[in-house]
Amino acid sequence: MTQELALYLTSQALITALMVSAPLLLAGLIVGVLISLFQAVTQINEMTLSFIPKIVVTALVLLVATPWMAGKVLDFVHYIFEIIPQVAR
Numbered sequence: 783m784t785q786e787l788a789l790y791l792t793s794q795a796l797i798t799a800l801m802v803s804a805p806l807l808l809a810g811l812i813v814g815v816l817i818s819l820f821q822a823v824t825q826i827n828e829m830t831l832s833f834i835p836k837i838v839v840t841a842l843v844l845l846v847a848t849p850w851m852a853g854k855v856l857d858f859v860h861y862i863f864e865i866i867p868q869v870a871r
Contacts, residue, residue, distance in 0.1 A: 798858045802851045809843040
């Protein structure tokens, strides 16, 4: 395995991990900002008010995005398995 291939595989693994985690992180970020704005406007400082909606939205996004996320991870794994014979020389 060359150094270039190792760097390429590492960068692809990181990009795949970022793409797979992005929907969950963005959903949590958007809900967190909206709840924080609501709390700032109404001056309600209840911890469960920010925690429960983030958990619910993250779970819903996970249910919706799981097929796409699994597809991305499987595509990367298939690519890795395809290049094993080339790398093992």
